[in-house]
Amino acid sequence: xxxxxxxxxxxxxxxxxxxxxxxxxxxxxxxxxxxxxxxxxxxxxxxxxxxxxxxxxxxxxxxxxxxxxxxxxxxxxxxxxxxxxxxxxxxxxxxxxxxxxxxxxxxxxxxxxxxxxxxxxxxxxxxxxxxxxxxxxxxxxxxxxxxxxxxxxxxxxxxxxxxxxxxxxxxxxxxxxxxxxxxxxxxxxxxxxxxxxxxxxxxxxxxxxxxxxxxxxxxxxxxxxxxxxxxxxxxxxxxxxxxxxxxxxxxxxxxxxxxxxxxxxxxxxxxxxxxxxxxxxxxxxxxxxxxxxxxxxxxxxxxxxxxxxxxxxxxxxxxxxxxxxxxxxxxxxxxxxxxxxxxxxxxxxxxxxxxxxxxxxxxxxxxxxxxxxxxx
Ligand SMILES: NC(=O)c1ccc[n+]([C@@H]2O[C@H](COP(=O)([O-])OP(=O)(O)OC[C@H]3O[C@@H](n4cnc5c(N)ncnc54)[C@H](OP(=O)(O)O)[C@@H]3O)[C@@H](O)[C@H]2O)c1
Numbered sequence: 001x002x003x004x005x006x007x008x009x010x011x012x013x014x015x016x017x018x019x020x021x022x023x024x025x026x027x028x029x030x031x032x033x034x035x036x037x038x039x040x041x042x043x044x045x046x047x048x049x050x051x052x053x054x055x056x057x058x059x060x061x062x063x064x065x066x067x068x069x070x071x072x073x074x075x076x077x078x079x080x081x082x083x084x085x086x087x088x089x090x091x092x093x094x095x096x097x098x099x100x101x102x103x104x105x106x107x108x109x110x111x112x113x114x115x116x117x118x119x120x121x122x123x124x125x126x127x128x129x130x131x132x133x134x135x136x137x138x139x140x141x142x143x144x145x146x147x148x149x150x151x152x153x154x155x156x157x158x159x160x161x162x163x164x165x166x167x168x169x170x171x172x173x174x175x176x177x178x179x180x181x182x183x184x185x186x187x188x189x190x191x192x193x194x195x196x197x198x199x200x201x202x203x204x205x206x207x208x209x210x211x212x213x214x215x216x217x218x219x220x221x222x223x224x225x226x227x228x229x230x231x232x233x234x235x236x237x238x239x240x241x242x243x244x245x246x247x248x249x250x251x252x253x254x255x256x257x258x259x260x261x262x263x264x265x266x267x268x269x270x271x272x273x274x275x276x277x278x279x280x281x282x283x284x285x286x287x288x289x290x291x292x293x294x295x296x297x298x299x300x301x302x303x304x305x306x307x308x309x310x311x312x313x314x315x316x317x318x319x320x321x322x323x324x325x326x327x328x329x330x331x332x333x334x335x336x337x338x339x340x341x342x343x344x345x346x347x348x349x350x351x352x353x354x355x356x357x358x359x360x361x362x363x364x365x366x367x368x369x370x371x372x373x374x375x376x
Contacts, residue, residue, distance in 0.1 A: 012078040019049040031148040035062035040074040080108035085119035094120040107134040108141035112152040147306035156300040160327040165343040172341040182331040185367030195221025197308040203315035233259040250278035255285035320347040
């Protein structure tokens with residue numbers, strides 16, 4: 001961290017980061033952004049965050065929240081992400097800021113969106129009206145917007161794989177039952193995560209055996225889209241994800257071209273009583289299964305920026321092997337099964353030299369479980 005920032009700068013930026021987080025689950029494909037305006041006397045006189053996709057940006061909400069505009073004279077604006085330079089669904093924030101009598105603007109990180117990418121900072125600096133400094137708590141801001149940063153860079157969703165296993169590494173008993181390995185608090189946390197991600201993904205066996213809803217129920221929050229990989233397109237039509245009130249939010253990925261073309265024919269669909277109102281997407285086939293890399297490309301084109309995968313061992317292993325996972329969450333419950341389905345069935349590593357090392361790994365306790373989080 002650069003020493004151009006003071007303890008106060010870090011304190012206000014931390015507050016702006018916390019504010020930004022209130023938009024989580026509601027702003028994608030836009031980033032989370034928070035903004036605090038601190039008067040020359042050191043008081044917070046304005047604050048705002050990006051609340052909903054398509055609505056006002058954090059800086060504009062913060063400016064509008066200032067009751068006495070004279071407090072803006074010589075004030076400092078703390079904003080987690082570079083103010084935008086382009087006019088999109090809302091006007092350019094950098095241009096709106098130009099009219100303010102501020103003294104200093106402290107920015108968390110440059111906006112990686114190619115439409116901005118330094119241009120907002122350039123507009124502000126060129127005006128010669130305020131001191132503009134970028135990089136305050138950049139690491140924290142980057143982590144907060146990990147999905148957005150990834151999507152901007154690769155145009156593919158940021159993928160988090162969640163596994164709940166016993167101490168001895170099993171995700172299901174020998175009879176296939178996996179309810180419940182993790183504790184209630186962990187399951188609640190998963191519901192919270194679901195509300196933050198654009199979509200939740202499962203494979204066909206999990207969809208069939210568990211018949212999950214994949215909805216947000218244990219906490220308040222936005223319902224994500226649901227992605228089911230059904231390579232052969234043969235899952236029963238009466239599963240919850242195909243029939244409940246969120247049916248239209250379900251996306252089925254298949255590599256079966258013949259059956260896919262039937263689903264795309266409106267006349268054939270009208271004849272069916274169990275007509276599926278969600279979306280079916282044709283993906284290439286790889287070694288007999290749905291090609292996961294191609295799937296991610298197509299989902300990126302559909303503006304899905306983040307996916308939480310709640311996989312069984314086949315899908316979890318294939319995703320790691322095919323290098324499509326960015327972040328891993330493993331709940332380890334203080335329970336033993338001594339047999340059943342292992343969490344992973346091989347990820348293509350045979351030698352210690354090839355071991356997959358997670359970076360930025362950390363542990364926390366959730367109820368009676370241990371939660372490991374790390375990055376690939
Ligand atoms: N404890 C937990 O965290 C947890 C979470 C979820 C599920 N489960 C349990 O896990 C069990 C189901 O797991 P599962 O492993 O049988 O099924 P699964 O996770 O549903 O995985 C099967 C899916 O993986 C896809 N896939 C893509 N590439 C693959 C490849 N190279 N090899 C194999 N599959 C590939 C398959 O695609 P195609 O359709 O194209 O073949 C298929 O849709 C259930 O008992 C469930 O209760 C436990």
